[in-house]
Amino acid sequence: MTALTPIRKQLETISEDPAFRNVLREGSWKANYKFVGGRLEEIKGILRERLHVKLGHENMMMPECSVYRGNSSERLGREGLFDKGRVALRRAEYRQAAECFEASAQKVACINQDIANNYRAYALARLGEPLRARMILSPLCKRQFPFSSAYWNLACCMSNEQTTEQLAVLASGLYKAPHPRLLHGAIHLATFLGHKLLAQWLLYLPLTEALLLSHYLDYDRMDSQEKEAGVLRLGAYVFCGEPHVPDPLAYSIPQYETQAFVRAMFERQKHAEVVDFWLRCRSRIGRKRYDYWKMKADYLELFGKRRRAINAFRSELYCRLDLLVGTPELQTNFRFLAATRMRVGIYLRRCMTPELHSQGQAICNMLARFEKRHGICLFPSNPKTHHFFCKDKSIPFAETTEPSDLFEESMDPDGNISPVQLTR
DSSP states (O other): OOOOOOOOOOOSSGGGOHHHHHHHHHTOHHHHHHHHHHTHHHHHHHHHHHHTOOOSGGGOOOOOSOOBSTTSSOBSOTTSHHHHHHHHHHTTOHHHHHHHHHHHHHHOOHHHHHHHHHHHHHHHHHTTOHHHHHHHHHHHHHTTOOOHHHHHHHHHHSOTTOHHHHHHHHHHHHHHSOOHHHHHHHHHHHHHHOOTTHHHHHTTSOOHHHHHHHHHHHGGGOOHHHHHHHHHHHHHHHHHOOOOOOOTTOSOOOHHHHHHHHHHHHHTTOOHHHHHHHHHHHHHHHTTSHHHHHHHHHHHHHTTOHHHHHHHHHHHHHHHHHHHHHOGGGGGOHHHHHHHHHHHHHHHHHTOSTTTHHHHHHHHHHHHHHHHHHOOOOSOOOHHHHHHHHTOOOSOOOTTOOGGGSEEEEEOTTOOEEEEEOOO
8 A cells, every 4th residue: 555645735925835934044045046946937837826917808908098189188078089989998899999999090190199099909809809909009019109008908919829929019018118017927928938137027026936036047147245135135025024015006005005115125125126116117197296206215215325316306396396386275285385395404405415416406496496486485494404505506407397307217128227317
């Protein structure tokens, strides 16, 4: 009579595996590397299960944004073709929706036409015509189309034998219109096919399996300091738990939630890649809102990136001033004014060095012009700060600069992220 071999329970996460926890407790770089190498496919499988990626025209993403007539903010109208098409979509009348979007696209130009065509492709795919949808989406994705749905939907409309092309489209979308679903899809396919940026993409995920695989793939290129940081971060994820990440696409996120998120990433060996990607995903919603830039400035300051933090604060201040101009009741709101004045004081004190003087002077010039035009003084009543900056007013700051034109994160096709000053 032979003994039955015990069947190992399917793990939901690698952190549940006692063997992995024992290896990690040792703290050995080499032992951790060998453990991953011996169970590489299993760890990839667990990660794919956790990402839960499904590609297919039944899993498409609803397109974003609306079509406007000309350059005005007036929509085509509730009785207009575009709005009729969206009503038809909600009723699952896809043929009528596709016809409305096609007619709408012929009446507008530039980005509005592209948006209408993106909706049309979605309707065609849901109608069961993925080839016609691909014919529309492929030219969109070759341009700098800024909406994530086009890239995801194009990948969903491709056939099963086009996995390489699907990965290329999703990778392009991560560069042009970052979105968590694009990241999950790209990593899912790259764990089968491989990709030069897979190790970097994995660092955007706050998941233990992703960190393990990234550490394994980059192991031979790491120095001893990077190997140690990687193992310490893994230890923080396993023994302290994986952090909660707010939905970057939610319209409103409580401040305590974003603060807890940033703090959790800081405590996990400054896992900045997760926060950087989260901010890039949220940029389309938040880039004209002061709370977005406040979070970004505070995150960069906490992670020791002061110059970039001050750049982000300049965008935050512009949004605050713009909100004051557009919302007269805020001009007498003591709480908002006091909070703005306090933020200005904090960042001006940080600029009181020869290296950062010019950035502090630019903030002062912005405040001086605002006070002259609107009669609201937001300069802090600190004599040292006042003396340090007000003795020189020679550094100009463009009157027409908007937050989207200030300092935003730029990523090149190879995945390198850097702060650059953008122009329209």
